[in-house]
Amino acid sequence: MYDFAIATGSKAELYRDLAASLDALTAGEADPVANMANAAALIWQYLPDLNWAGFYRLIDGELVLGPFQGKVACIRIAVGKGVCGTAAATSRTQLVGDVHSFAGHIACDPASRSELVVPIVQEGKVTAVLDLDSPSPNRFDAEDAAGCEALARLLGSRIG
Ligand code: SME
Numbered sequence: 001m002y003d004f005a006i007a008t009g010s011k012a013e014l015y016r017d018l019a020a021s022l023d024a025l026t027a028g029e030a031d032p033v034a035n036m037a038n039a040a041a042l043i044w045q046y047l048p049d050l051n052w053a054g055f056y057r058l059i060d061g062e063l064v065l066g067p068f069q070g071k072v073a074c075i076r077i078a079v080g081k082g083v084c085g086t087a088a089a090t091s092r093t094q095l096v097g098d099v100h101s102f103a104g105h106i107a108c109d110p111a112s113r114s115e116l117v118v119p120i121v122q123e124g125k126v127t128a129v130l131d132l133d134s135p136s137p138n139r140f141d142a143e144d145a146a147g148c149e150a151l152a153r154l155l156g157s158r159i160g
Pocket of ligand 1: 074105133
């Protein structure tokens with residue numbers, strides 16, 4: 001039923017294809033955990049060279065681990081701490097080419113070398129962040145940021 005071909009053309013095409021698949025998978029489903037779980041699995045399947053892909057949800061002023069793919073991760077992150085906490089505090093995408101040079105980076109997996117964190121906003125408030133990690137330095141660029149921001153916009157109203 002959910003058999004899809006992954007685009008092999010440009011990165012922009014890959015993200016368009018990923019967004020269309022995510023839209024199809026989450027449209028009409030109101031459960032936030034189901035939608036985050038499928039989103040994490042879909043991103044993991046589509047995007048090469050990741051060692052972690054998933055969500056932290058903003059609950060009572062703290063980021064709490066949500067559905068993800070990859071190794072076990074830190075469960076709670078204070079807003080303002082690390083890359084995820086900075087994205088939540090500023091409501092801005094964090095594109096980190098070398099996590100070793102990001103002051104306060106939280107090393108859940110020492111293999112991570114670069115990271116992209118995109119805030120997910122609903123009605124003007126951050127409700128979660130989408131976090132992607134890679135074992136390769138400089139894995140993510142502006143196209144990845146724009147592609148993941150489009151995914152975050154799509155998910156805003158579908159993850160609670
Ligand atoms: N590195 C992140 C913590 C989350 S893990 O990468 C899954 C950070 O600095 O916020």
